[in-house]
Amino acid sequence: MHISEFDAHTQDKQVKPPLDPHLKALENEAIHIFREVAAEFERPVMLYSIGKDSSVLLHLARKAFYPGRIPFPLLHIDTGWKFPEMISFRDEMAKRFDLDLVVHTNPRGLKENISPFTHGSALHTDIMKTEALRQALDAGQYDAAFGGARRDEEASRAKERIYSFRTPDHKWDPRNQRPELWNVYNGMIRRGESVRAFPLSNWTEVDIWRYIQAENIPLPPLYYAAKRKFVERDGMLMWAEDKRFEALPGEQIQEDYIRFRTLGCWPLTGAIKSHATTLDDVIAELEIATVSERQGRAIDRDQAGSMEKKKREGYF
Amino acid sequence: MTATATAAVIAPAAEAAPALRDTRPLRLITCGSVDDGKSTLIGRLLWDTKAVKEDQAAALNRDSGKQNDLGLPDFALLLDGLQAEREQGITIDVAYRYFATDKRSFIVADTPGHEQYTRNMATGASTADLAVLLVDARAGILEQTRRHATIATLMGIKQFVLAINKIDLINYDKARFDELSREFKEIALSLGVKQVTAIPVSALKGENVVYDGKASMPWYEGPTLVQVLELATVRSAQTVGFRLPVQRVSRPGESFRGYQGTVAGGAVKPGDSVVILPSGMVANVKQIVTFDLVRNAAVAGDAITLVLDRQVDVARGDMIATIDAQPQVGLAFDAQLVALQPGGIEPGKRYWLKSGSRRQRVSVQPSSLLDLKSGKWNRHDGALPMNAIGKVHLSFDEAAIFDAYELNRTTGAFILIDPDTNNTVAGGMIAGKRGDLGGLNNEAERVILSLPADLADKILASGLLSERRDEVDIRRTNPGRAAELLGELDG
Numbered sequence: 001m002h003i004s005e006f007d008a009h010t011q012d013k014q015v016k017p018p019l020d021p022h023l024k025a026l027e028n029e030a031i032h033i034f035r036e037v038a039a040e041f042e043r044p045v046m047l048y049s050i051g052k053d054s055s056v057l058l059h060l061a062r063k064a065f066y067p068g069r070i071p072f073p074l075l076h077i078d079t080g081w082k083f084p085e086m087i088s089f090r091d092e093m094a095k096r097f098d099l100d101l102v103v104h105t106n107p108r109g110l111k112e113n114i115s116p117f118t119h120g121s122a123l124h125t126d127i128m129k130t131e132a133l134r135q136a137l138d139a140g141q142y143d144a145a146f147g148g149a150r151r152d153e154e155a156s157r158a159k160e161r162i163y164s165f166r167t168p169d170h171k172w173d174p175r176n177q178r179p180e181l182w183n184v185y186n187g188m189i190r191r192g193e194s195v196r197a198f199p200l201s202n203w204t205e206v207d208i209w210r211y212i213q214a215e216n217i218p219l220p221p222l223y224y225a226a227k228r229k230f231v232e233r234d235g236m237l238m239w240a241e242d243k244r245f246e247a248l249p250g251e252q253i254q255e256d257y258i259r260f261r262t263l264g265c266w267p268l269t270g271a272i273k274s275h276a277t278t279l280d281d282v283i284a285e286l287e288i289a290t291v292s293e294r295q296g297r298a299i300d301r302d303q304a305g306s307m308e309k310k311k312r313e314g315y316f
Numbered sequence: 317m318t319a320t321a322t323a324a325v326i327a328p329a330a331e332a333a334p335a336l337r338d339t340r341p342l343r344l345i346t347c348g349s350v351d352d353g354k355s356t357l358i359g360r361l362l363w364d365t366k367a368v369k370e371d372q373a374a375a376l377n378r379d380s381g382k383q384n385d386l387g388l389p390d391f392a393l394l395l396d397g398l399q400a401e402r403e404q405g406i407t408i409d410v411a412y413r414y415f416a417t418d419k420r421s422f423i424v425a426d427t428p429g430h431e432q433y434t435r436n437m438a439t440g441a442s443t444a445d446l447a448v449l450l451v452d453a454r455a456g457i458l459e460q461t462r463r464h465a466t467i468a469t470l471m472g473i474k475q476f477v478l479a480i481n482k483i484d485l486i487n488y489d490k491a492r493f494d495e496l497s498r499e500f501k502e503i504a505l506s507l508g509v510k511q512v513t514a515i516p517v518s519a520l521k522g523e524n525v526v527y528d529g530k531a532s533m534p535w536y537e538g539p540t541l542v543q544v545l546e547l548a549t550v551r552s553a554q555t556v557g558f559r560l561p562v563q564r565v566s567r568p569g570e571s572f573r574g575y576q577g578t579v580a581g582g583a584v585k586p587g588d589s590v591v592i593l594p595s596g597m598v599a600n601v602k603q604i605v606t607f608d609l610v611r612n613a614a615v616a617g618d619a620i621t622l623v624l625d626r627q628v629d630v631a632r633g634d635m636i637a638t639i640d641a642q643p644q645v646g647l648a649f650d651a652q653l654v655a656l657q658p659g660g661i662e663p664g665k666r667y668w669l670k671s672g673s674r675r676q677r678v679s680v681q682p683s684s685l686l687d688l689k690s691g692k693w694n695r696h697d698g699a700l701p702m703n704a705i706g707k708v709h710l711s712f713d714e715a716a717i718f719d720a721y722e723l724n725r726t727t728g729a730f731i732l733i734d735p736d737t738n739n740t741v742a743g744g745m746i747a748g749k750r751g752d753l754g755g756l757n758n759e760a761e762r763v764i765l766s767l768p769a770d771l772a773d774k775i776l777a778s779g780l781l782s783e784r785r786d787e788v789d790i791r792r793t794n795p796g797r798a799a800e801l802l803g804e805l806d807g
Contacts, residue, residue: 016608021340022421024617031619032563032578036673039564039632063607064576064619068568151412158411177409179435179656181442181743182729183578184670188738202341202423204414 016216023211027060030199032183033162034064034146037197038071040187041144044197045137048074048101050086051263052219053148053200055093056208059217060199061146062097073100075136075145079128080105081116081265083239089220102140106132116267117246124265134170143194144187152204162201168192209283223282225259225274236270340550345425345440345473347464348450353481357450357519358413358426361542364526367415410440417526419546434467434688434703435656438743441471442729446548448477448541449500453486453516457499463688465500469507470652470686470705472725472745475548476504476512479541483533484518490535506691508792510769513544556724557641558582558590561672562634566621574605574621575630580672580726581719582638584622585613589639592630594715598639599624633674635717635727641778643719643727648750649710651730652721653680653700657741659734661700661708667741669710671730676716680732681709700742709750721745722790723776748788764805766798 019027037044046061048054061070076090094101106114109127116124137145151158161177163185178186189195200208212219229240231251239245240253245267247253258271259282276282348354362368413424425440441447447468451461465476478500486492497514504512515524516536523529524540539547559581566574584590588601603623604611614620622636630636637643655661661680669678685696686705693707700706710716721728732742767775769792776790793801 025340028578028617028619035563035576035619039673065566066607066621067572067574067605068566152414158413159409174409178740179439179743180740181439181731182726183443184672184729184731186670186731186733186738186740188668188733190738202412202414204416204421206416207421 017214019211019214023207023214026203026207027063027211029183029202030057030060031064033185033197033199034061036185037144037146037163037187037195038065040185041195043140043142044072044144044146045102045140045142046070046072046074046146047133047148048076048090049148049263050076050082050090050220051148052208052212052223053150055217055219056203056211057146057148057200058093058097058099059215069098070100073102073140075102075104075140075142077129077132077136078103078105079124079132079265080110081124081128081267083220083222083263083266084242085220085222086263089218093218102136104132104136104139106135115244116265117244121268125268128265137170137194143189144197145194146197146199148200149198150200150203150205150208160198160201162198163187164196164198165189166194166196170194206283206286209279209286213279213283220263222260222263224278225257225276225281227255228258228271229253229255230258230271237272239266239269239271242266339420341421341423342446342545342548342550343423343425343444344446344448344545344548345427345437345444345468346448346450347427347437347468348448348479348481351455352450352452353519354426354450357448357479357481357517357525358424360519360522360525361424362413362415364522365415365417365542367413410436417542417546422545434463434705435654437464437467438471438654438656441468441473442743444468444471444473445550446475446477446545447473448479450479450481451496453480453482453489453492453496456496457503459689461500462503462691465503465507465509466686466688466691467654467705469509470654470745472551472721474509474511474551476509477541477544478512478514479517479519480514481517481519483516483529484521484523488516488529488533488535490533493536505793505797510792510794513538515539515541515544517541551725556581556643556719556727557638558584558588558636559638559643559719559724559727560584560620560622560636561674561727562630562632562636563673564632565630572623573627574623575636576619576621577636577673578619579614579616581616581724582641583613583615584638590624590636591639591642592628593635593637593643593717594645595629595634597628599626599628601625633676635672635674643717644749645715645717646749647712647715649712649716649718650747650750651708651710651744652747653682653706653708653732653742653744655700655702655704655706655742657734657739658702659737659741660702660704661706661732661742663697663699666735668733668735669712669716669730669744670733671716671718672727674717675733677713678716678732679711681711682706683709707747708744710744718746718749720748720776723773764802766802 046057048058065071093099106128109132114124114127149157149160151160159174161180163180164172165178166172187195230237231240231247231253233251237258256273257275259274259276260269260271263269274285276285346354346358411426413426415422425444427436427440449461449464451457478497480493480496483493493516500514501512515538516533517524518529519525523532526540526542528540529536560577561580562575563577566576584601584604586601586603589598590601591598601622602625604614605621605623635643653661663681664679666677666679668675682697682700684693684707686693696706719727728746730744731740732744734741
């Protein structure tokens with residue numbers, strides 16, 4: 001990078017008002033974690049799932065290593081069931097920010113045609129996400145993987161460390177976690193072992209949205225309300241525009257203004273009815289929301305403690 | 317304490333009201349046992365600040381099939397996230413909770429109260445600026461309360477709230493509240509704690525947590541728990557000079573070389589003279605680079621990239637510091653340790669020590685052990701068992717760089733890592749550099765000073781004093797008590 005480029009860049013940004021102290025503190029902490037992991041591990045990688053948390057994570061990574069490039073690749077686990085708008089957004093970001101992007105899909109799952117409809121959400125998640133992630137981490141010999149998980153998301157995540165230790169077969173043992181004091185992180189591992197690092201641990205959903213607003217971070221359009229086709233199934237609004245979608249007997253395909261609070265595989269991610277078409281609208285809606293963002297996620301409802309179980313097995 | 321039982325603020329004189337409300341997130345720790353109603357208190361905080369959503373409450377009710385007699389969900393289920401805990405009905409690890417009011421946001425380290433989990437409390441307290449100690453109004457102040465206060469103080473917490481819970485079960489008895497407040501004040505004073513607020517609380521009924529309890533306790537005129545939290549201060553590590561532990565060197569091209577890290581104390585601006593430790597080379601600050609703009613200053617907490625005005629050798633693990641008030645550099649330091657693992661801490665064993673971004677070999681020699689029951693330090697040179705708190709001597713092969721923990725909670729803190737298991741086996745706080753004289757000065761005359769706290773902090777930050785910190789004894793107290801103690805000497 002030439003200094004002239006760097007100066008031009010900073011002049012562009014002079015007009016932006018400073019972050020409020022709360023978001024600034026969260027940003028500082030995340031940058032600290034990024035730098036520490038990048039310095040301590042040989043082969044870090046950043047899990048990139050295209051959603052709002054990943055978008056914030058990516059923005060923070062760019063800040064942490066500025067004026068340099070992000071010194072590690074981004075890994076996307078593509079289950080084959082992501083919204084098409086997510087994939088085009090991913091490719092656009094990779095181009096715009098000159099990212100080193102690795103995409104992996106479980107070849108076994110592809111061959112066996114694993115589908116959340118025919119095999120159920122639990123098996124689909126096992127094979128296309130958890131197993132696929134293990135494959136990709138092994139193949140890249142990554143010893144540290146950044147993720148965008150937040151402690152406020154779900155009860156088992158409230159006890160997750162910022163450096164979360166994993167055995168060579170990617171298992172998490174919640175009863176035997178390393179103590180984590182101050183901001184001194186223990187990055188010592190043996191060959192084959194790894195850590196998952198979570199720079200957004202202390203962020204809440206509201207923080208994420210307020211930061212996206214303050215920093216003007218681009219997001220996939222699915223977060224904003226638009227007229228989309230869907231059905232109501234098991235109390236969830238399921239997107240119905242993919243050619244693999246099949247309506248069940250008695251189901252009516254409806255069309256209305258809907259949007260998504262979280263993004264995942266479309267058959268497992270419920271939408272909400274909403275007219276929030278701008279970031280301001282989304283935040284206003286969030287501040288009066290009475291249900292959590294994971295309410296739309298089928299994966300959490302399989303059984304009590306289902307996230308903990310998945311995490312023990314290596315799910316992010 | 318006054319007869320009208322206001323908030324029972326002890327010795328507020330040393331803490332002037334902050335001119336501006338601090339809107340950085342407040343990190344706090346809650347200490348108490350299940351019996352004290354801790355889960356109910358935290359659940360109440362989350363519920364009344366609307367941090368718990370309907371589907372989460374519904375999941376709770378579905379799991380437990382029970383509600384308490386106020387129709388609220390079973391808060392313990394909400395908090396005890398891990399399956400093993402739900403099955404055993406105990407909390408086994410530190411969990412972090414988040415809630416916010418329109419004035420501020422809060423990060424709560426929720427730690428189990430049972431004795432064997434000292435390590436979890438030390439972990440939670442390491443980042444906290446305030447501790448909420450919970451007692452059951454019927455049971456009163458227990459040995460456990462003193463233990464929690466001792467550990468929290470040791471970890472550097474200077475603001476305490478005593479939440480006297482289940483006040484409804486003793487008919488909102490003001491005399492009992494006053495008695496417990498007084499009793500805790502004695503403990504706090506013996507620990508040198510300046511700032512304590514006692515609050516009568518019914519977590520179950522939501523009185524004096526988020527909403528006030530005036531209807532039941534017209535005699536209580538103090539703040540609610542949330543009001544105290546909103547006004548609490550966040551430590552800013554401004555008492556020592558500029559500190560930047562270097563995390564990594566950024567060299568994106570031939571023309572740029574920047575040192576990346578988080579400012580761990582003081583402030584810096586272009587033109588400042590700095591020293592690189594341990595090498596001792598000096599340079600001037602040329603630029604402070606961040607993604608957003610080239611800044612004209614950075615303060616403690618800021619993650620920055622520093623550019624110097626000349627080519628000097630700087631590597632990860634070095635510290636860039638102000639030239640006027642440097643940290644201590646040496647091969648021997650005194651520290652306090654909390655042993656965190658079943659194997660304990662073995663005398664003479666070589667561990668990895670990590671502080672900031674610096675990792676180096678150290679050997680540890682215990683010298684005394686804290687008796688949490690009495691608060692006394694006893695001579696002890698054997699191994700430190702798990703959950704023990706000890707004073708130790710640290711010996712390094714290569715120069716180590718520290719401030720006293722009392723002056724800087726970042727550059728004075730460290731962890732020990734067992735090279736055999738790679739596990740984190742201790743958390744430690746630096747007392748000071750070990751003088752070469754090693755206690756030979758004992759026969760010399762001593763001087764006792766009683767100073768305003770701000771002046772004392774300035775003197776402690778000075779190079780001369782910090783070099784011989786291990787020869788200095790310090791106790792914090794209020795002006796009245798100080799006068800009493802000096803009076804005793806005169807008499």
